[in-house]
Amino acid sequence: MDMNPWGAMVDWLLEPLAFEFMQRGLLIAVVVGIICALVGCYIVLRGMAFLGDALAHAILPGLAVGYLVSAGDRGTLFWWALGTAVVTSVGIGALSRGVRIKQDTAIGIVFAGMFALGIALISTVRNYAVDLTHFLFGNVLGVTRADLWLTAGVGVAVLVIIFFFYKEFLVLSFDPTLVTTLRLPARTLEVLLSILMAVAIVVSLQTVGVALVVALLVTPAAAASLVTKNLRSMMFLASVIAAGSGVIGLYASYYLNVASGAAIVLTCTFFFILIWFGKSVMRKVKGLPVNN
C-alpha cells in the first residue's frame, strides 16, 4: 500500500472503477445529468417544475405495461415510458386548453390518476416491491451497455434539438406574446419542449427514478440561475453541477453505502445550498438586498 497521501487519494478514486457496473453507472450519471440540466433550464425559467414532477409520476403505468409485456427488457421499457410521457404531456396541455380547468388542477388530476394506475398494474406482479423500488428510486448500478448507448444517443438528439431551436425556445420562455407577433409556431414549440422534458425524465429513470427526477431537472438549473446572466452560461453551469453531482453522488453511494439516486440528488441539493449561501454572503458584503 502506498503511504503517499496522493497515492491513497488516487487509489480511493480508482477502486470503484475496477467494477464495470461502476464505470457504466458513472458514465450514465454524467450523460443523464447533462440532459436533465439543459432541459431543466427551460423548466426553471418557465416555472414548470410541478408539470415535470407530474409527468415523471404519470409515466409509471407506461413503465408497468412495458414491464408486463417485455418481462423487464430495458429497451422495451424505455419506449413505453417515452410514449406515455409524450401522450401525458400533450394530454395535460389539451385538458387545460379544452375545458375550463386550471393547468395545475389538470396536472393534479392526470398525475395522481396515472400514478395509481401504474402502481395497480405493477402490483399484479408477484415480487412487485423490488421492481417498484427500482422504478421509483432508480437502479444506476444495473445499467447495461445497451442502456448506455441508448442514453448517449438520446443525449445527442437533445443537444441537437436545443441547438437548432435555441432562439425559438428562448423567445417562448421569455415572452410568449412575442411568439405570437413573430408568428412562430407556438403550439409546435410547446409540444417539442414537452417531448424534451419527457425524454429527460425517461433517461433519468435509471439513475434517480420517478420520485426524484424533478430534483435532477430543477436543482442544478436553479443553482446555476443564481450566478449566471445569460442562458448559455446557465446551461453550461447547470450541466457541470448535474454531471459533477452524478459522479460525487455515486462515489458517496459506493463508500457510504447509501442509495445512489438519493446520493446524487442530495449532492445537487448541497451545490444549490452552497451557491445560494455564497451569493447571500456576497450580497451582504456588498450591502445589497438578498433577494433578486
Next chain:
Amino acid sequence: MSKSKKKTEHSWTGPALELRNLSLRFDGHSALDNLTLTVDPGLSVAVVGPNGAGKSTLFNVLAGILSPGSGEVRIHGHLPAQHLCLAYVAQSSHVDWTFPVSVEEVVMMGRVGLLGLFRQPTRKDWDFVRESLSRVHLEDLGRRQISELSGGQKQRMFIARALAQEADPILLDEPLAGLDIPSQDQILNILDDLKRRGITVLFATHDLELASRFDRILLLNRRLIAFGDRDEVLTTNNLTEAYGGTMQVIETPEGRIMIGDSGGHHGHEPVGRHG
C-alpha cells in the same frame, strides 16, 4: 426592406391598418363594438379612452393574440396571422426581469421571425441589433442583464426590439406609465424619430394632452367615438360621450379644461387641456 422570404409583401400604397366592423365579446360583454377605421402608413395615432375602453383589447386583436369575434382586420392588406411586421410593446409588467438574457439578446429576439427556423443570427443581424439599440440610445448597455435597466431603459429596449424586427406598425401600450419626466421625454423623442422614418405607430395612453401631439387621435369607449386630428376629436361632445359621467369640461379664460377620472386608482385628476 428585408429580403427574408418569410416576410409577406406589403402593399405600401394601401392603408397600414384597416378595420371593418370589428367586434369582440368577452363572457357576454361587448369589449369592442363595430370598429371601422383606416390608418394610412406613416401616421402616428394616439389611442385614448377611459379604463376598460378596449385599448389593450384592440392591440391584442391587431397583434393576433385575440381573434376578432366578427369583422375584419387587415395589416398592410393582410390578415394579422400572415404578418411578421407588426410589433407589440405590451405593458411590461408581465416580463420576468430576472430572466438570464442581456439587452442585446432581447433585441435580437425581434429578428427571430425574420431569420426563420434553423438559421442562426449572422454578423449582419448583430449589426442591425446594435443600430436599433443606438436609435434608442442604449448602445452602451447592450451587454447588461435586463434587470439592470431603469424603467425608461426597459421600454426603450422593447422599442429597439420592434426596430430590429423591422416592424410597421408598432403598437405601444401605455409606454410612459410609471416613468419620470426625463424618461418620458426620451421616449417621445424616439417616437419623433420613428415618425421621420415613416413608421406607423399606435400609442395607447390615458393622457389627452399627450395625445394631441399625435397626427391622429382614436377616441375609444368599446365603440369608436371619434377618429381624426385633434381638433376634430377633442370636442366637448366627443369627450363627454367617451368619458360619460366621469368627465367634466370646464371653460376657463385659459382654454377648455377637462377633468376626468381616468384611472380609477388616481381619483380625480386633470387629464388634459385643450383650447
